Amino acid sequence: MAKLGFQLVLDEYDHIGENGEDIPAYDELRQHRKWVSWKLGAPRSDSGKQTKLPVNPMTGRLASSGKPEDWGTYEQAKARTLAQGLAGNGYVFTADDNYTAIDLDHCRDPDTGEFEPWAAEILAFEETYAEGSPSGTGVHMIARGKIERTIKCDEANVEMYVFGRYFTMTESQIDGSPMSIRPAPRTIAALLARIEANRPTPAPAAPATPNLPAVLPQPVRPSNVTVLPPVRPGNFFRNVNDAALANLDAWVPAVFPSARTQLSTGGYRIKSKALGRALEEDLGIIPTGIWDFGLEAPSTAISVVMDFGGAPDSLSGAKWLCAQMGIDPETLGFGQEDAAFMAEANALGEAILASALRADADDDVEPIEAAPQLSDADREFPEEYLKLPGILGEMMRYVLDSGGTRIPLFAAAASLMAVSTLMGRRLYYGLSADKTPTHLYMVGIMGTGGGKDHPQQALKRLLDAASGEHPMMTLHRTSVSSAATLGVHLGSHPLQCQIVDEISGLYAKMTGRNASSQESNLLLNLCTLWGLSDGTFAPESTMSRGYTIIKRPSLSIFGFTTPTGFYESLRSKHVAGGFLNRFLVLPKYQRVRYSTPVLATKDVPEGLRRRLQLLYDFQNQPKPGQVVKPGLPLMGPTDAEVPPEMTSVGGTPEAEARLAELADEQYDMVCGADTDPMLETWVRFTDMVRRLALIHAVGRFSDRDLHGIVVDLCDVTFAGRLVRWSLDTFVTGMRQNMVENEHQAEYKRVLGIIRTTGTIGHRELLRKLQGSIKARELGPMMDMMMSAGQVKPIKEPAKRGPPKVSYQFVRD
Incomplete structure (x- = not known):
């Protein structure tokens, strides 16, 4: 494996595997309009790591992983990345797909390519597609099938996302991993077990107020809890979320001082500007649930405290909510999660494994499954x-x-x-x-x-x-x-x-x-x-x-x-x-x-x-105060x-x-x-x-x-x-319809010109087209031809300005 770094030359990574084969995983993902470009942002205040900011491939502006209108095709993202010299491309995972995104952090030596023992054991299952992260220190995996919820455990260096996140994609496959996206039941079960083993050990007594960042105020005195919903045994986080919905006044104003109360719903509405984001819709928090209108997705009280209050993890957020409401966490089941969590992990692994038995029947066969499509409903x-x-x-x-x-x-x-x-x-x-x-x-x-x-x-x-x-x-x-x-x-x-x-x-x-x-x-x-x-x-x-x-x-x-x-x-x-x-x-x-x-x-x-x-x-009615004649037609x-x-x-x-x-x-x-x-x-x-x-x-x-x-x-x-x-x-x-009917002839015409000439410069190609295709339309068309392996780009240095681009015919 070549060393990975941020300075990737993307046109060298055209979804090609270790031995030069096409990567079916990318062929599948390219069917979805869920691609963005990305660039490096300011370092995080907590870890010092540089942030990776998604970029709208159509506009070049910052994108959101919750706004489909900010996403584009693979070709558009690649073109934007190359045109602006951005860091790379990314893929957005959504609730309507059939993927689980797995991120293994700090598990690889960027110089030698060697993996930490625990990561090597995970990769040894060889169940689904895996590639190196841009930093060269991590691994990204994509598994077919969704786990029940997003899980993030810094102690285990493992994150598994269901939706609402994007992956930075390098097209650099990990040697030995399958080239297609497949179910990964053993991988997921092993990662859940690792998360459980690395979870912080809860204190036997009622915990003190968690030490959250300054942005989230520390509770000064317990609030008067008006409602304590039924407690579900072994489900601490669910119980905290239910209690928080029943007692909004105890914590929402502390997180959002500018939150506006809504008498009609008994809840709160928080403007997107107050949330410090560029999305166009607000966050609604009412007793029946929490809905992020900007992301068009539901949320929970714990997630809100993590996303907007600065809580570093779900456990800290849950404890802060308990302290703010004046509830002993043990009352809501704190410390009773171990058995329930492992039971969930085992059941999940068995369910996914059952659906993957056929895929595991012949290790020599790597089926390429059809990409899941949105149903009519x-x-x-x-x-x-x-x-x-x-x-x-x-x-x-x-x-x-x-x-x-x-x-x-x-x-x-x-x-x-x-x-x-x-x-x-x-x-x-x-x-x-x-x-x-x-x-x-x-x-x-x-x-x-x-x-x-x-x-x-x-x-x-x-x-x-x-x-x-x-x-x-x-x-x-x-x-x-x-x-x-x-x-x-x-x-x-x-x-x-x-x-x-x-x-x-x-x-x-x-x-x-x-x-x-x-x-x-x-x-x-x-x-x-x-x-x-x-x-x-x-x-x-x-x-x-x-x-x-x-x-x-x-x-x-x-x-x-x-x-x-x-x-x-x-x-x-x-x-x-x-x-x-x-x-x-x-x-x-x-x-x-x-x-x-x-x-x-x-x-x-x-x-x-x-x-x-x-x-x-x-x-025919007059305006108030207007005098009209009787019988006006x-x-x-x-x-x-x-x-x-x-x-x-x-x-x-x-x-x-x-x-x-x-x-x-x-x-x-x-x-x-x-x-x-x-x-x-x-x-x-x-x-x-x-x-x-x-x-x-x-x-x-x-x-x-x-x-x-x-x-x-x-x-x-x-x-x-x-x-x-x-x-x-x-x-x-x-x-899906009109473009194929209308542009197929134009596509064939352009390819025919390149075939006839063998090699032709970009400007000469535009001249031969005589204005029938605009320059901005030709670019995406050439990206499609290059992605299909029909045309190869040739760049020659110019004395002044950008390099000269020519296209060489490869095959029909």
Whole structure:
């Protein structure tokens, strides 16, 4: 083995094993978009070791192991590392994967490569892939299967992580270890036994207050414990966490002096800024549990004390909590953990061993198992986030109960679209000159026969119920196929929602090579209309018909299609051009079985009908104090030149602060488009959030005076979750579908040019491509060719500036 150090030359480590073979472990990990770059940070105050800071491979800024939007592909991370001269690449472990990350510290001589005896015994099992750490003094292992919880024991120099951490990856396999990721039951059982053997021996008497760092205050006097939950024998840490949740006032203010109490939950909310981190969401601590909204993950009281209070380990954190609450640790089972811990270790080892018997049957065979993929259920938008308030929730229940296929996501979408249409031309978010309207473009994606028709028909019935089914006041239309038709429709109904089945056909017409000028202009008009707030629209094609100007038009689009039809009709140039990033894409992955509708009829219930009509009438209501003439006609849906009075809506300070954080997130993602054009879909992230937040607020105020509506933090939180999920799934879908269809020809063309020339310089290759592929798109493509072994890079020193790069053809 070569000596390892921080100055790794990554292009020499292209997942190649000791004898030149490909490493299947890396082939598997490369299938996941969970890679980051990393750099060295300031030394730690406790150990003096330099920190390893993850770096976003798209933006070059610091990343978080809890934010998927900060991660990229292996190729992106490698390119960022080489471009900026960073220390290396890293892989993020998450709750939805099937891996346990194992870190053995201080177990290897960096000069000789010799292992400590205990580490040599662990590696001798040869159960799963292992590689050297960047410092050369440790070992990183990845085992298939998850242990129950993260375990860290400094005394044993062993750490085993379940999720929420990243590994610095060196691609330097330990000699003798398998090249693939496999179950490692004996390895894990031996490490658990080592941890148990090296755990500090508890004192027989009640322990004194632990000596924590100064950041965590020492308890001055025992607090009055109001509740002592049932004690579970042999589970000290669980009992401490339960007691801490029951007595939040005893310890939370001591750790977080700026924590804000929440009367509605009986808990605390701690801002991310107060936590000293750059994540965009807060930490919630309530009696029913602890949730880190920044990491989108649950936590425990002991973990909080370790992460934010400075406790060096879980035992010290648990003892501090006991002292702060005035509870004797022995009351909660301290000192009774030994038998329970070993029982857990033995059971875990036996369970993993049982699942690995087949793999152990033939030591000469190293099976390469398929990388675990997210199930359809895991990719769905969580239904617990679809609890809509007020009339939104009432409409959602109607859509669900009147159909045979109950799909909450599409029912919520139809409800949001109804309010989006009804409030168009009247409500706007923003008290400054920059105002955001309510109209939306949505597309639902599901397989044929999956239940796409019902939400479309339900939306039509909801809008008809609001307008009293008067033909002159109708609020919905079918799709249009030309700019001229769009102009005519908007001239007579400037407030409308176009409900489009198989919307992929409309995409294909507007973006196809044989698109007519009317179809191409339709694309441009739809882009323009989405962004109009208090402006005007004057379609040239309708001038001769008398519609010279349309003030504050509000056009919403509600379409459905199949995954195949949707992605095959798209082109990445329309991401950059701005058409696709105006759509809220809502995919439904799992099919739903048909069941008998709850309602006996599809008619909108009378109570809901009356409430919808009140929203519709709001179009024509004067502002408070405004004097109007009797018999004023309803202008919202029919008068192109005289829109209703504009009502501007503001947000609470918390909502505005959250929107500012989301704007920063949008900026980082769009900067990542410099190396990943797909991220240009994020360019209207904040605008979409503002629209949905305003619509959500309408639901909350639907039983009150809409003139007093204010957007609150809960509105922005709902909108942010839905839009972020939509964009993430949209980008993933494009990578998996559209990109393969569209760029395969470009990939073959580039490889063909290199094959023909044998060796070609980077600039000459760009010249031959004649602008069909941009320089920023060529870089990732070349990384893919080099990773596949099709092309070899050649670097020649230059007199000035960076070295000259050429590409040599190797194989098809």
